[in-house]
Amino acid sequence: MLTGPLPDSFGQFRGANLQIFLSRNSLSGAIPKSLAQADFARIDLDRNQLVGDPSPLFNNRSKSLNNIILSRNLFNFDLTGVVFPSGLWILDFSHNMIYGSIPTQIVELPNLQQFNVSYNRLCGEIPQGGNMQKLDSSSYMHNRCLCGLPLSPKC
Helix, strand or coil: CCEECCCHHHHHCCCCCEEEECCCCEEEEECCHHHHHCCEEEEECCCCEEEECCHHHCCCCCCCCCEEECCCCEECCECCCCCCCCCCCEEECCCCCCEECCCHHHHHCCCCCEEECCCCEEEEECCCCHHHHHCCHHHCCCCCEEECCCCCCCC
16 A cells, blocks of 8 residues: 655656556545646546545647546545546546636537545535436536436426
8 A cells, every 4th residue: 555645756757658547545645736747647646545636637739538537535625616628437536635726618528437526515506418418417426516417407
């Protein structure tokens, strides 16, 4: 089991199809800003004790990033202004302390197959359209005040 912070040196990784799998550890602290310099295809950091705002890793900067799994951490940031990579297939932010609303840009992701923001502090209307129609209520449950389908017909 790995403990402590993620090393800054991880941002020096270069190459195509980079993947980082460090789930189910005891990693702590914020994600180093240097990691935003690497072009990851997949980021899986779930079930750690990471904090802060991970959005610089994926905020519309990477065309190859298709899989982001950051569930079961202590991330605390405003999701409202995040812009996701166009090739995103999987996004799991469940079980964190994320607040704000779900960006409407999420409906424009043609390959999105899995999306989970349950157990956070999100509010506002769930964006409708695109692949969002395929998701059930379990993707959104236990948030502060999310509304709209599939949770409730109206806000």
